[in-house]
Amino acid sequence: MVTGFVWDERFVWHDSVNIAATYPPEALFEPFPSFESPETKRRIKNLLEVSGLLARLTPIAARPATEAEILRVHDAAYIERLKAAETQVYGEVGPRTRVGPGTYQIARLAAGGAIEAVDAVLDGKVRNVYALIRPPGHHAERDVGMGFCYLCNGAIAGMHALEKRGLKRIAYVDWDVHHGNGTQQAFWRDPRALTISLHQERLFPVTSGDVDETGDGVGAGFNINIPLPAGSGHGAYLHAFDRVVMPALRRFKPELLFISSGFDAGNHDPLGRMMLHPGSYREMTARMMAIADEFCGGRLVMTHEGGYAPVSVPYLALATIERMSGANAGVADPFEPAWSKVPGQALHTHQERAVQAVVDKFAALGRL
Numbered sequence: 001m002v003t004g005f006v007w008d009e010r011f012v013w014h015d016s017v018n019i020a021a022t023y024p025p026e027a028l029f030e031p032f033p034s035f036e037s038p039e040t041k042r043r044i045k046n047l048l049e050v051s052g053l054l055a056r057l058t059p060i061a062a063r064p065a066t067e068a069e070i071l072r073v074h075d076a077a078y079i080e081r082l083k084a085a086e087t088q089v090y091g092e093v094g095p096r097t098r099v100g101p102g103t104y105q106i107a108r109l110a111a112g113g114a115i116e117a118v119d120a121v122l123d124g125k126v127r128n129v130y131a132l133i134r135p136p137g138h139h140a141e142r143d144v145g146m147g148f149c150y151l152c153n154g155a156i157a158g159m160h161a162l163e164k165r166g167l168k169r170i171a172y173v174d175w176d177v178h179h180g181n182g183t184q185q186a187f188w189r190d191p192r193a194l195t196i197s198l199h200q201e202r203l204f205p206v207t208s209g210d211v212d213e214t215g216d217g218v219g220a221g222f223n224i225n226i227p228l229p230a231g232s233g234h235g236a237y238l239h240a241f242d243r244v245v246m247p248a249l250r251r252f253k254p255e256l257l258f259i260s261s262g263f264d265a266g267n268h269d270p271l272g273r274m275m276l277h278p279g280s281y282r283e284m285t286a287r288m289m290a291i292a293d294e295f296c297g298g299r300l301v302m303t304h305e306g307g308y309a310p311v312s313v314p315y316l317a318l319a320t321i322e323r324m325s326g327a328n329a330g331v332a333d334p335f336e337p338a339w340s341k342v343p344g345q346a347l348h349t350h351q352e353r354a355v356q357a358v359v360d361k362f363a364a365l366g367r368l
Helices: 008-011 040-053 076-086 103-122 151-165 181-186 236-252 280-294 313-327 348-364
Strands: 003-006 058-061 091-093 095-098 128-131 170-174 193-200 223-228 256-261 300-304
Touching: 003 170, 003 313, 008 040, 040 103, 040 313, 076 091, 076 095, 076 103, 076 348, 103 128, 103 151, 103 256, 103 300, 128 313, 151 170, 151 181, 151 256, 151 300, 170 223, 170 236, 181 193, 193 236, 223 236, 223 348, 236 280, 236 348, 280 300, 280 313, 300 313
Parallel strands: 003 058, 003 128, 128 300, 170 193, 170 256, 193 223, 256 300
Antiparallel strands: 091 095
16 A cells, blocks of 8 residues: 655745734734644654654655646635735735735645645555645635635645546545535535535534535535534544445545545644544544545545644544555554543434434435
């Protein structure tokens, strides 16, 4: 099993600005670093390195996405605003979405890293890829940045697969704790892409991610949202995979599978209220690899999104990449024995009802 890994030191150079709870000019106490900091990404890379797993992965170099590639997803006027904001002192491109020096260039590198991941699997250089890219992308919409995101990396890579590489069907599974609104918008009217987002209901953005958002026009029915109640854990997520995600993917039969891989549904995350542990990510990854093997020749691309708990996110990523690569780094998460036994990890009735609402909706649309 050959797994690729996208990384570039410049990803951690992006300045996400000290805006967490202390946003000038109304800040009344010492600024606190943004939750979307280099910490978790660098710690993931470091754990992979010291555990020996990084040496077993195939390095894939990132390169800046071209403007033509970016414009398949984003408006030209938005790109000009993003460039202009980069030259200002922390200019804005969306609600509380500030741009630091070099942000646009690093965002281009992240999007280009996702494209290179796609080309690596389609060219047969690797079977699957984990793209540890930054800044994240799944919240960035056509004409606005939000939620720490500037360019919708996964959607840009998916459009490359469709428009440049000639694929007919691609699918996305977004397991970030926040709704993948940017990816949803990019393919809202496009039946070539099935987009599935599992997220904490009404967390962020609070106005998107409901079950009734199913796509439009010829894309109607190809967007599936699975809003889960706060406090959902291992049992609820795997139930959602088995009842909705897996059947929908099998019906769609994608040629390439993307995972928007956020680790903020993990038990320690400060921006989510879910309870997943490394075993959860192992199981979800195993299910996605089974779909990739069944329909895509194993071709699977994971693009990194959120995850803001520096002490636990590296273990969640390690478990995921171990499963992708078939390697065991021999490193145990010290938190997993306790968290995996918390009673809340079981599937509860209200969580089962939430999943059933999605089943009923999309069975009626003929997508399950």
